[in-house]
Amino acid sequence: MNRQAALNRLHNEKDWDVIIIGGGATGLGAAVDAASRGYRTVLLEAHDFAKGTSSRATKLVHGGVRYLAQGNIKLVKEALRERGWLLKNAPHITSDLLFVIPVYSFFEKMFYGIGLGMYDLLSGKLSLGKTKWLSKKQTIQHLPDLKEKGLAGGIAYHDGQFDDARLAVELAKTAVEHGAVIVNYSSVTGLLKHGEKVNGVTVQDKLDGTTYQLNARAVINATGVFADHVMQMDEQQHSDIVTPSQGIHLVVDKKFFTSNHALMIPKTSDGRVLFAVPWHNKVVIGTTDNEVPEISLEPRPLQSEIEFVLQHANKYFKTNIERSDVKSMFAGLRPLVKQKNAENTAVIRRDHTIIVSKAHLITITGGKWTTYRKMAEEVVNQAVITGRLPKRTCITSNLPIGGTEALYPRQDNSLLHKDFEIQEKDIAFFVQHEMAATVEDVLARRTRLLFLDAGMAIAKAPAVAAIMARYMNKDEAWQREQVEAFNATAKGYIL
Numbered sequence: 001m002n003r004q005a006a007l008n009r010l011h012n013e014k015d016w017d018v019i020i021i022g023g024g025a026t027g028l029g030a031a032v033d034a035a036s037r038g039y040r041t042v043l044l045e046a047h048d049f050a051k052g053t054s055s056r057a058t059k060l061v062h063g064g065v066r067y068l069a070q071g072n073i074k075l076v077k078e079a080l081r082e083r084g085w086l087l088k089n090a091p092h093i094t095s096d097l098l099f100v101i102p103v104y105s106f107f108e109k110m111f112y113g114i115g116l117g118m119y120d121l122l123s124g125k126l127s128l129g130k131t132k133w134l135s136k137k138q139t140i141q142h143l144p145d146l147k148e149k150g151l152a153g154g155i156a157y158h159d160g161q162f163d164d165a166r167l168a169v170e171l172a173k174t175a176v177e178h179g180a181v182i183v184n185y186s187s188v189t190g191l192l193k194h195g196e197k198v199n200g201v202t203v204q205d206k207l208d209g210t211t212y213q214l215n216a217r218a219v220i221n222a223t224g225v226f227a228d229h230v231m232q233m234d235e236q237q238h239s240d241i242v243t244p245s246q247g248i249h250l251v252v253d254k255k256f257f258t259s260n261h262a263l264m265i266p267k268t269s270d271g272r273v274l275f276a277v278p279w280h281n282k283v284v285i286g287t288t289d290n291e292v293p294e295i296s297l298e299p300r301p302l303q304s305e306i307e308f309v310l311q312h313a314n315k316y317f318k319t320n321i322e323r324s325d326v327k328s329m330f331a332g333l334r335p336l337v338k339q340k341n342a343e344n345t346a347v348i349r350r351d352h353t354i355i356v357s358k359a360h361l362i363t364i365t366g367g368k369w370t371t372y373r374k375m376a377e378e379v380v381n382q383a384v385i386t387g388r389l390p391k392r393t394c395i396t397s398n399l400p401i402g403g404t405e406a407l408y409p410r411q412d413n414s415l416l417h418k419d420f421e422i423q424e425k426d427i428a429f430f431v432q433h434e435m436a437a438t439v440e441d442v443l444a445r446r447t448r449l450l451f452l453d454a455g456m457a458i459a460k461a462p463a464v465a466a467i468m469a470r471y472m473n474k475d476e477a478w479q480r481e482q483v484e485a486f487n488a489t490a491k492g493y494i495l
Contacts, residue, residue, distance in 0.1 A: 001176045003435045006183045016040045019216040024054035027222035028171040029376030035180035037392040046187040048441045050168035056332025061160030077122045079370045084126025090401040096128045097161040098261040100142045100154045116157045128158035165445040170402045191233045198361045218387030221363040224335040234361045245334040248301040249286030257283045299331040326495040328454040337366045427467045439482040454493035461486045
């Protein structure tokens with residue numbers, strides 16, 4: 001996956017079947033789907049792959065226990081099926097994870113046990129394991145850092161875990177292996193029209209300023225919380241369809257939660273569930289669900305959200321987590337579709353929506369990482385209809401994810417061991433084979449150091465910049481600019 005090779009194709013080839021705007025989960029999934037069907041496919045991302053919401057998840061591939069309680073059986077069943085396929089197709093970046101729900105009464109034990117039994121049934125042949133009732137002693141054995149007062153037992157169930165930004169990069173590689181052109185730091189500045197129909201885009205390379213005009217039989221807007229911005233390029237009077245909902249996560253050392261299993265708190269004061277999930281030898285705790293008035297590429301956790309997560313976690317952990325114990329914090333914006341009469345974003349359905357404008361711009365928004373493949377299949381099916389493309393069957397339910405061109409050499413946690421050593425060969429690989437163009441690309445998404453220990457990431461930034469400069473032929477001024485820009489971003493991850 002080489003950026004210059006991709007730009008060369010954009011320079012030489014102007015006519016495409018499908019152009020996808022947005023390099024997050026949905027856009028990358030659509031690129032894999034379209035390219036694997038044999039359609040001439042381009043994906044354009046204005047920043048880095050998964051720069052926004054798609055790198056800020058709870059790291060879970062799940063059917064959504066909460067959605068089951070809300071009665072959204074269709075979404076849960078679909079998500080459980082997609083969970084099974086993703087774990088099968090990307091075993092190198094996904095895993096089965098055991099979750100434990102602590103219960104404090106016989107009623108709770110029966111209520112959650114029966115509900116999760118239904119969860120198992122809905123997963124069918126793709127089940128990861130059966131739900132089990134646990135005694136108080138067994139619950140403590142599974143979660144030794146859990147407060148014991150009032151504990152009656154627990155429920156253990158299985159769900160999936162993954163690394164979101166790494167999966168995004170692997171999807172990009174997969175699309176390229178099937179012939180797609182994938183380019184980051186390429187901003188769509190306008191839509192082309194033939195008569196009243198959208199038939200292409202204008203795009204600018206943000207790294208060198210070069211502009212391109214590309215034609216396509218179908219244009220897909222997969223920009224998540226920024227979907228309304230692209231829709232306004234098509235129709236100036238467009239009314240917003242996205243309600244941005246913010247979710248935050250706090251990351252702490254394993255000493256607070258030493259279990260290799262995850263904790264699920266089934267009900268918080270805002271009606272959500274809260275997770276404590278082991279991840280890369282740290283623990284990720286979250287999330288929240290709050291509507292925010294503004295959409296930002298770098299949303300910041302609100303003080304009220306931080307206190308909310310700490311307060312609920314400390315109700316369950318033996319050792320209190322103080323603000324100074326938080327190694328990193330991050331926020332993401334969910335692109336929820338506006339829903340009339342919704343009292344708050346926690347009750348807005350997580351289903352996705354596809355809209356085709358009068359000018360044939362195809363927009364997809366809503367949904368979640370777990371269902372990215374299904375969303376991609378449906379939006380490419382729509383592109384086939386809108387663009388009058390030859391019908392071809394979707395093959396992604398059984399398509400392995402990950403390029404064959406020398407995979408990232410150390411997919412396990414060894415890159416992020418206790419002192420976070422990052423070797424030069426890894427950084428060279430990110431630059432040469434994964435389109436890493438900035439220090440942030442390396443420290444936030446090619447590795448996950450910014451999300452695991454923001455202070456350590458700031459300390460490592462100068463060394464990373466120096467190594468990147470050698471492989472990118474950049475001078476010391478570029479290195480200084482990169483370090484300053486990264487530090488400005490990384491400070492927002494420190495509590």
